[in-house]
Amino acid sequence: MIRLHHLNQSRSLRILWLLEELDVPYEIVSHQRDAKTHLAPESLKAVHPLGKSPVIEIDGQLYAESGAITELLIERFAPERLRPATDSSDYGYYLQWNDFAESSLMLPLMLELFSKKAGVNDNEFLNGYIDTEKARLFKYLDAAVEGKSFIVGDKLSGADFMLSFDLIILAKRQKLDAYPNIRKYAEALAELDSHKRAMQLEAKYDETL
Numbered sequence: 001m002i003r004l005h006h007l008n009q010s011r012s013l014r015i016l017w018l019l020e021e022l023d024v025p026y027e028i029v030s031h032q033r034d035a036k037t038h039l040a041p042e043s044l045k046a047v048h049p050l051g052k053s054p055v056i057e058i059d060g061q062l063y064a065e066s067g068a069i070t071e072l073l074i075e076r077f078a079p080e081r082l083r084p085a086t087d088s089s090d091y092g093y094y095l096q097w098n099d100f101a102e103s104s105l106m107l108p109l110m111l112e113l114f115s116k117k118a119g120v121n122d123n124e125f126l127n128g129y130i131d132t133e134k135a136r137l138f139k140y141l142d143a144a145v146e147g148k149s150f151i152v153g154d155k156l157s158g159a160d161f162m163l164s165f166d167l168i169i170l171a172k173r174q175k176l177d178a179y180p181n182i183r184k185y186a187e188a189l190a191e192l193d194s195h196k197r198a199m200q201l202e203a204k205y206d207e208t209l
């Protein structure tokens, strides 16, 4: 049995979408962010020492990290369908974009969020760093998805699931007018049935809505 410990408005959305696409039986255990701090509740800390989401239970084993969970689920349930062959050049790009979503791109997005929350959004060094990084990363991503519905090759892969959460943050927070290819790519992913089902589940389990 697969059990997803889902936190509202979180990276868990990557796994929710993937599970919907895989069409395997799973259950959702819902956790709600603290209304004031927006942090995870004690219930999630009781599940896993990191106290973050997503966490997934598979056959009694507990796994954290959305990137690892994405690769694990794909290897187990759809290696041929949702990742390029390991001896292809696309496989290297698949791994690259999987990591890009949670490391390079997430860093300035998180710094921006936390500097605003901490009330230090007038810090010259921090602002300069965030703006320069975002501009470089968005430009790179925008060029990579030009004319494409999927980030690697012409096929849905784990890298799209990983990027999807970043794209939701970008759509909420950024003006993507300067990056029309990213916007089109995000819109194409949002059109997929499994993505729509995941968004419905996200809304269903978000008690702030």
Ligand SMILES: N[C@@H](CCC(=O)N[C@@H](CS)C(=O)NCC(=O)O)C(=O)O
Binding pocket: 007, 009, 010, 011, 012, 038, 039, 040, 041, 051, 052, 053, 054, 064, 065, 066, 067, 102
């Ligand atoms: N690198 C981890 C990050 C996990 C993470 O930070 N999750 C956030 C939600 S997007 C969380 O649980 N935050 C609540 C908290 O830190 O209290 C992953 O990709 O799964």
